[in-house]
Amino acid sequence: MIVAGVDGYPRGWLVLRCEFDRRGSMKILGLEGHAGFRSVVASRDDVIAVDIPIGLLERSEDGPRRCDVEARKLLGKRGVSVFPAPPRRALTAGSYEQAKALAPMSLQTFGILRKVADVDRVMDPRLQARVREAHPEVSFREMPGAPREMRSKTSAEGRAQRVRLLDRLGLDVAALLVRRPSGAGIDDVLDAAAMVWTAARVSFAQARAIPADAHRDAYGLKMEIWV
Template sequence: MNGTAPAVFPGAVEICGVGACRGGWLAVHALPGRTLPTARVFPRFGFLLDAIGEDAQIVVGMPIGLPERIEGPGRAAEKAVRPLLGMRQSSVFSMPARRAVVAAAPPYASELARREAHQRCCAVARQTSHPPRGVSIQGFSMFARILELDAILRARPALLARVVEGHPEVAFMALNGGTAMATPKRVRNVVDAAGIEERRALLLRHAIPRDFLHAPPPPGAALVDSVDGAALLLVAARRAVGTARPYPDPPAQDAHGLPIAIWA
C-alpha cells in the first residue's frame, strides 16, 4: 500500500490497537470492510472489551506476562526487541518481576504513599533480579494499568487467543520494513513534531487515513496516544491475516500461563 488513499482493512474480524492514556485506555478500532478507524477512551479495560466484538483481535501496548525472576535487562520480550530498535531501544522499559509490580499496590492516598510504594517496589525488584535492578519512576507509573490487564487475562484465559502485547516503536519498525524510526516521538518529555510527522507519514502509507491522523485525540488522550494506537491497530490487522510475529518466537511464558512476547 504505497498511496495516500485509505484502503479497506484486511481480514474478517474487528481489529483494535490499545494503549494506556491519561483517561484510562485509548482504543483505536476498525471494523472489517471500513476505511476509517475510530478512537475512544475507556476508563477500564473491561469496559473496552464489553464495547467491541467478541472475536476482535486486540494488540495492547502494555506488558503481558510477568516472570517470577528477571535475569538480565528485562523479560524475554524486551531482550528480543531492543536490538532491532537502534536509537529507539530506550523506549522499551525493563520490566521487573511479578512480586515487584504487585508491591506497587495502587491506588495511593497521598504523594508520600506513592513514593513509599515506589521504594517498596524497587526493593523487591532488586531482590528478584540479577544483576539487582530497581524501577524507574516512568516504569512504576505503568504498574496500575499492568495489574489491571493482568487480572483480567488471568481471570479470563480464553482472551489470550486474541489479546496480545505490542509495543508502538516495535510496530513502527515492522511497518517500516524492519528499520526503526529515525526520530524520537519525545525529546526531554516534550512531543517532537518531526517524530510525529515521520510516524504519520508511515501510517499514511499503510492505509491509515489522513483524516484520522490529523483529527484531535478524544478527551483523556494525547496526540502521541492516537499515533501509537494506530500503529498497534496495524499489528492487529497483521495478526488477522497471519503476517504478524512474536518476539521471541516462540513466546516465553510466566508462572500463570500468560505469554511473554511482543507482536509486530
C-alpha cells in the same frame, strides 16, 4: 473482521477500532477512551493489540523477559523505548519506594505499574488468543517505507515520520486527532494507530512473535511481543 489498537493514556485506555474486509480494505469505527481494561476486552473484537506487558516474571531475579531484550536489540538506539516489564510481585506497590523495595525499576516502569496490574487482572491464556502484546516503536519500524533512522516521537520530525507511515496505510491521523477523547495526546493517538496495524497483521496471519519460541509465565501467559 474488527480489530482494536490500544494504548494507555492518562484517563485509562485509548482504543482505536477498525473493520477490515477480506481484501484488506479498512473502515475506522471509532476512537474512544475506557477507564479499565476489562471494558476494553468486553467488546469482543477479533484481535486486540495493546501496548503493555502481558505475561510477567514473578521476581526481578527471574528476568528480564526475552521479548523485551530482543525488542530492544531490534530497535537499536531506539531500544530505550522498551521499558523492562515489572515483576508480578511489584504490582501491588503503592509508591515508587515500595516498588523499588520489591524490585529494581525505573520511574518509567513505575509509571505503567497500575496499567500493567489492570491488564494482568484480566488476562488468561484463553483470552491471549485474541489479545496480543505489541509495542508501537517495533511496529513503526516494521511498517512499509519506515526510515532506517526513526527520530524520537517527542520531536517534530519524529512525529512527522510516524504520521507519514500511518497516512500511507490509510490511517488518517489528522482525522483521528479531531476524534480523540479529552486527555488523549498526539502520541497516544499515534501509538493506538500503530497497534491497529499490528492487530490487523495478526488477524491476517501476517504477524510474527518476538521471540518465536516464547516462554510462559506462572499463569500460562506467553511472554511475547507481536509485530
